[in-house]
Every structure is written in C-alpha cells, then in structure tokens.
Amino acid sequence: MSKSDFSSIPKAWPFEEAVKLVEHLKSKKENTDDKPALLETGYGPSGLPHIGTFGEVARTSWVCQAYQALTGKSAKILAFSDDMDGLRKVPENVPNQEMLKQHLGKPLSRIPDPFGTHDSFGAHNNAQLCAFLDRFGFEYEFASSTDYYQQGRFDAAxxxxxxxHDKIVSVVAPTLRxxxxxxxxxxxxxxxxxxxxxQVPMEKLDIAAGTVxxxxxxxxxxxxPVTGGHVKLQWKADWxxxxxxxxxxxxxxxxDxxxxxxxxxxxxxxxxxxxxTNLTYELFLDDQGQKISKSxxxxxxxxxxxxxxxxxxxAQYMFNAPKRAKRLFFDVIPKATDEYLQHVSNWAELEAKKDSVEPSEKEKIYNNPxxxxxxxQLPQKAGSPITFAMLLNLASVANVERxxxxxxxxxxYDATVTPENNPMLSQLVNCALSYYADFIKPNKIYRKPEAHEIKALTELAQQLRKIGDNTVSADxxxxxxxAVGKQNEFEPLRAxxxxxxxxxxxxxxxxxxGMFIALYGVKETIALIDSALARA
Known part of the structure; x- marks a missing residue:
C-alpha cells in the first residue's frame, strides 16, 4: 500500500496522528529524509507490564501502521525501559521483600532479581516486557536505559x-517545592x-572535563564524569x-x-x-468512575x-476514542467483543467486493479498527457467525456450564458449525461460559410480567405454537x-x-x-414463556 492508494486521508484517529507525524518530520531541523520515523513508548520496570502497557504500545503501533500506509515510508517503534531508575519502594507483588529493601535507591539494573531468574530486577522485568509484547505480536525494538547510558549512546547529549545545566534548572525549579x-x-x-x-546539589560543573x-x-x-553510565538524569530531563x-x-x-x-x-x-509530536490519552476509570490505580x-x-x-x-477497547475517559471494568467486555466481531465482518464484506466498489467505499477498510x-491482513476464519452477547444469553437461559x-x-441452528472451522466461535464459547458463571449467573433477577405483558407473552407463545415443525428463519x-409487540401497543416498542x-x-x-429463538429453539422458547407466565 502506498500514498497513491488514498484519494483522501482516512478519518480514523491513527491516520490523524500520522498526519501530525508527517508535519512534524517536515518541521525538523535535522535532515531526516533517509531515516525511519521513530515512535517511542516508555516502560518503568519497577513493576510488571499491565493493561496500560498494552494500550500504549498497541495505540503507538496503529499510528505507525497508519503512517507507513499513508506515506509509504519506513518507521519503527522503540520500547524504552527506564531500568536506570532508582527503586523508590518495594512492589507488593514480588517475593524477597526484605532483600529488596536493602537495595532501595539503587538502579533497577543493579538490584538482584527477587525471582532468582535473571541478573537483576530490571533484567527480569525487561524480559517480562519483551515476552508480553511478543505475545501480542507487536513489532518493536527494545532499548535499555542502562545499556544506552553505559555504552555511551547518550554521552554527547x-x-x-x-x-x-543552569537553563534547565531555571525552567524546572519553579515547578518544585x-x-x-x-x-x-x-x-x-x-x-x-x-x-x-x-539527589544532591552540584557544587561545581566542569564543562571542559565533562564532570560534576x-x-x-x-x-x-x-x-x-557525566558519561559512561556514571550518572543518570532526573526523569523529566531524562525524557x-x-x-x-x-x-x-x-x-x-x-x-496525568x-x-x-x-x-x-x-x-x-x-x-x-x-x-x-504527542497524543495525550485519557486515563481509565473503575466501575465507580474513579481513576484506576495499581496500588x-x-x-x-x-x-x-x-x-x-x-x-x-x-485491542478493540483500546482503539475506541483514546482521548475520552473510559470505564475499564468487566461489564465493558461483551460490548467490545461484539464491536470487534462486527468490524471484522464489515471488513470481510468490503474485501469480497472491493474490486467492484468506488474508491471512497474501498477506503472504509482503512477506517475499520x-x-x-x-x-x-484479514485473517482467515477471523469472525464468528454468532455474537458474544447471544452466546451469553444462551448460556444464561439454559444455565449452561459445559x-x-x-x-x-x-x-x-447450523449443522456446519464446528470448533475446527470456527476457531473464534470456539474461543468465544469458552469465554462466554466463564463470563456467565462469574458475572451473569450471580446477578440474574427475573421480574413478574404485568397484566398487559401477560397478554402479549401469551399471544407470542400462541404464534410460536403455530410454527410446529416448520423451519422459520431468524428474520x-x-x-x-x-408484530406482537406492536399489536399490543407497547410504546415505545423497546418496552x-x-x-x-x-x-x-x-x-x-x-x-x-428472533435470532435468540432460532438458536434456543421454538419449543424451548415456548416453555420459557410458559414458565414466566406460571410465575405470574
């Protein structure tokens, strides 16, 4: 794909960011024509990779992808680990707490690994980061702050x-206590x-000697000496x-x-x-609307x-509106899952007919999460013929545990559906059982129907009985x-x-x-209605 593939720039937010990146590169003082665009993500290895780490790397990857598609030029992502940072406090989720307390203040790359598997605590968490990023297939180049300092890559800077020094102090000092x-x-x-x-004051700076x-x-x-890894910088200056x-x-x-x-x-x-150039993304909130905190x-x-x-x-959840604060709790999972499935379906439809559609229609692919x-690259068998919400409802109604x-x-519903030819559906089935058991089953509350609802439910059951053994589509x-709802004058009909x-x-x-009845079964749905009417 190259820039010539676009008659107009897609509106998806990674393309908006890619345009900003293009403008930034034009404005740089240095000659950058022969260099790949460099996108960076930062990682503080005092803790293990978490969902925010995934979000930042994923979003940066999408900007990188959009930039390459838009310009045809190369770009790379540098995953930079601040493993020269001093350990301020001992994380609660690691072993050998007492040992770590003896090394407070030292760079993470010079503290023994409490897990006993790597040369240092920093090396352990760096390995966890790389394994984490590799697990999700991100393309990146890893960088260690310790290596860059000690190997002299920062010496000139x-x-x-x-x-x-004094100019830097003059802009930072007013922001401090x-x-x-x-x-x-x-x-x-x-x-x-x-x-x-x-963290001490400098008594003298010897610029000629390069020492403090x-x-x-x-x-x-x-x-x-300020070179060779003998010092590091305060993090804002370091950044x-x-x-x-x-x-x-x-x-x-x-x-933040x-x-x-x-x-x-x-x-x-x-x-x-x-x-x-920078994108500021909003923070995640919990189920009470409070900012999420690892502690x-x-x-x-x-x-x-x-x-x-x-x-x-x-990934779908992370793609949606990065500049808007979003709740990150269990109840957002089904919606994000079905949004992803819908986008895959839309993409597959466009791919199937893209040679016969207008360019503007074809470009919808590049706005698709x-x-x-x-x-x-659209994977084979990526989608699912059944939504996640439908699987959850089937599990819920039938109290399914297997x-x-x-x-x-x-x-x-469809005799051709198997785990082998529908791998995503197979995964969704197992996930639906877990979600149902933990979040739906404990919270199910059936209400009794009111008088006008009893009449409508009775009529629906009667209509379903007329079907008998005939095959009827979901539509x-x-x-x-x-029709039953309309005849019984429900206003609005969603009631x-x-x-x-x-x-x-x-x-x-x-x-x-209608799809629920087709999957669950006409006779089974009649029994469900009869049971509800009996409760009334």
Missing amino acids: LKRVLEV EERRATYSPILPIHPETGIVM IWRDENGKLFET AMRWYALGVDYEMSGK LIDSVRLSTKICKILGGTPP KGNGLSIEEWLNYAPEQSL AWFIHNG AEILWGFLKR ELQNMVF WFGCLYEVLLGQKEGPRF
Missing part, C-alpha cells in the same frame, strides 16, 4: 546537558561506593534528553503527564532538539480480560416478535423487548430476539 528547589540538579550521580542514585563535583550525606566529596539524543518523532502519554510533557518539551528545545488494585488486569474474551476484543488490529451444551444449540421470527429480556432472561438488555 549528557555533555550538552552539562553545558545548558521550595525545599527541593534549592538543591535541584537534573544530573543524578551514581554513588561510586553505595551504588545509590543520588558533589558531596554525599556524609560530606564526602566526589568528582563524577527530554532521550528525545534529543535519539531524535524521537512521536510519543503518546497519559493525561501533561505538565511533564510541557516541561520536557522546553528542556528538549534548550538542548537544541525538536520535541516529538489500589481497582482495575482490570490483562489476564482477567483474556479469561473472558479474546485479545482482539481488548479491525484493519489496525490485524495489521492490514461447552458441549452450547455447541448443541449452535449445531441445531421471520423477529418480525413475529415485533416490549425490555419485557422479554427482564421477564424471560432475567436481565436488563438482551439479543435480537
């Missing part, structure tokens, strides 16, 4: 920091004896230095880092670099999500249900479907009811 302002320096020496990352002179808490004087040294073109970050982005942008310009544990983990839905549904989720029972309903059944869901299924929302 660090000498530049030394040259403009008074006690920190008096001693602030962007340069943090690594204590040559204790290995701790020191400072005292530790005991008053001992040290002269430390800016990295943009400057590596020529980062694009990086997204959360709303808006002020940090502004400050790092100023520092990058002081160094003489061009700050990257509170009020969010949803990747493992929890994938227990109830396929990974593509999580599934095109991004699958990196522009996959073979659900497959019994599905095969009665015909839907029309029958619709009739609300009655079906609440009285027959024990829930507030439900599926297209």
Whole structure:
C-alpha cells in the first residue's frame, strides 16, 4: 500500500496522528529524509507490564501502521525501559521483600532479581516486557536505559546537558517545592561506593572535563564524569534528553503527564532538539468512575480480560476514542467483543467486493479498527457467525456450564458449525461460559410480567405454537416478535423487548430476539414463556 492508494486521508484517529507525524518530520531541523520515523513508548520496570502497557504500545503501533500506509515510508517503534531508575519502594507483588529493601535507591539494573531468574530486577522485568509484547505480536525494538547510558549512546547529549545545566534548572525549579528547589540538579550521580542514585546539589560543573563535583550525606566529596553510565538524569530531563539524543518523532502519554510533557518539551528545545509530536490519552476509570490505580488494585488486569474474551476484543477497547475517559471494568467486555466481531465482518464484506466498489467505499477498510488490529491482513476464519452477547444469553437461559451444551444449540441452528472451522466461535464459547458463571449467573433477577405483558407473552407463545415443525428463519421470527409487540401497543416498542429480556432472561438488555429463538429453539422458547407466565 502506498500514498497513491488514498484519494483522501482516512478519518480514523491513527491516520490523524500520522498526519501530525508527517508535519512534524517536515518541521525538523535535522535532515531526516533517509531515516525511519521513530515512535517511542516508555516502560518503568519497577513493576510488571499491565493493561496500560498494552494500550500504549498497541495505540503507538496503529499510528505507525497508519503512517507507513499513508506515506509509504519506513518507521519503527522503540520500547524504552527506564531500568536506570532508582527503586523508590518495594512492589507488593514480588517475593524477597526484605532483600529488596536493602537495595532501595539503587538502579533497577543493579538490584538482584527477587525471582532468582535473571541478573537483576530490571533484567527480569525487561524480559517480562519483551515476552508480553511478543505475545501480542507487536513489532518493536527494545532499548535499555542502562545499556544506552553505559555504552555511551547518550554521552554527547549528557555533555550538552552539562553545558545548558543552569537553563534547565531555571525552567524546572519553579515547578518544585521550595525545599527541593534549592538543591535541584537534573544530573543524578551514581554513588561510586553505595551504588545509590543520588539527589544532591552540584557544587561545581566542569564543562571542559565533562564532570560534576558533589558531596554525599556524609560530606564526602566526589568528582563524577557525566558519561559512561556514571550518572543518570532526573526523569523529566531524562525524557527530554532521550528525545534529543535519539531524535524521537512521536510519543503518546497519559493525561496525568501533561505538565511533564510541557516541561520536557522546553528542556528538549534548550538542548537544541525538536520535541516529538504527542497524543495525550485519557486515563481509565473503575466501575465507580474513579481513576484506576495499581496500588489500589481497582482495575482490570490483562489476564482477567483474556479469561473472558479474546485479545482482539481488548485491542478493540483500546482503539475506541483514546482521548475520552473510559470505564475499564468487566461489564465493558461483551460490548467490545461484539464491536470487534462486527468490524471484522464489515471488513470481510468490503474485501469480497472491493474490486467492484468506488474508491471512497474501498477506503472504509482503512477506517475499520479491525484493519489496525490485524495489521492490514484479514485473517482467515477471523469472525464468528454468532455474537458474544447471544452466546451469553444462551448460556444464561439454559444455565449452561459445559461447552458441549452450547455447541448443541449452535449445531441445531447450523449443522456446519464446528470448533475446527470456527476457531473464534470456539474461543468465544469458552469465554462466554466463564463470563456467565462469574458475572451473569450471580446477578440474574427475573421480574413478574404485568397484566398487559401477560397478554402479549401469551399471544407470542400462541404464534410460536403455530410454527410446529416448520423451519422459520431468524428474520421471520423477529418480525413475529415485533408484530406482537406492536399489536399490543407497547410504546415505545423497546418496552416490549425490555419485557422479554427482564421477564424471560432475567436481565436488563438482551439479543435480537428472533435470532435468540432460532438458536434456543421454538419449543424451548415456548416453555420459557410458559414458565414466566406460571410465575405470574
């Protein structure tokens, strides 16, 4: 695909970001024509990768994909790990807590691995990050802050920091508390004896020698070169230095880092670099509308999500409106799953007829989230003939606990459906059983029908009895249900479907009811109605 494939730029947000990236590259002082665009994501390896890590890398990947499709030029993603950061506190979810307490303040790459599997705590979590990104098929280049510092890749930039040290202090100091302002320096020496990352004032800067002179808490004087990994920078200055040294073109970050982005942008310009273009994404909220916090544990983990839905549904959730705050809790999973399935279906339809449609119609593919989720290649057998919501309703009504029972309903509806030729449906069946058991079954509440609802339900059962052993399509059944509601003057008509869901299924929302009857069975639906009428 190349730029010539587009008569107009697609409206999907990754293409909007790609346009920003194109404009940024045009404005750069440096000659970048022969270099791939560089998109960066950052990772703090004091903790394990989490759902936010997935979201940031996935979204950055989609911008990269859009940029390459739009321009035909190359680009790469740098997954940068801040493993030179000093360990401030011991994470609660790791072993050997007492051992880690003895190493507080040291760079993560110099602290023993509490899991005992890698050379350092930083190396362990870096390996977890790479395994995590590989699991989801992201294309990236991994970078370790420790390696870049120690191998001299930042040396020239660090000498530049030394040259403009006081200018950097002048923009950062006003943002600090008074006690920190008096001693602030962007340069943090690594204590040559204790290995701790020191936050101390600089007594002297020797620009010619490329060193800083400072005292530790005991008053001992040290002269430390800023090169070769003997110092690191305060993180906001470090972020800016990295943009400057590596020529980062694009990086997204959360709303909580808006002020940090502004400050790092100023520092990058002081160094003489061009700050990257940026997308600020909104933060996730829990079921109470509160900001998700790892320390509170009020969010949803990747493992929890994938227990109830396929990974593509999580990608779909992350794709939707990144600039809008969204609840990240279990009840968003079914909707995200069915949105993904619908987008896959739409893409497959366009692919099937794209040679015979107008260019504007063909370009809908590039606005389709599934095109991004699958990196522009529609997988075979990617979709499902049955929605996730329908599977949940079948499991709910039949109180299903075993996959073979659900497959019994599905095969009665379509004898050609099997786990082998419908791998996504097979995965959805297992996920639906887990979701039903944990979230639907404990919360089912059936209400009794009111007088006018009893009359309508009785009529629906009568209409269904007339079908007998005849084969009736889901659309015909839907029309029958619709007609009964209309004849009984439900206003608005959705109140009739609300009655079906609440009285027959024990829930507030439900599926297209004609399809439900076709899957569940006409006789079984009659029995369901009779049971509800008996309760009344």
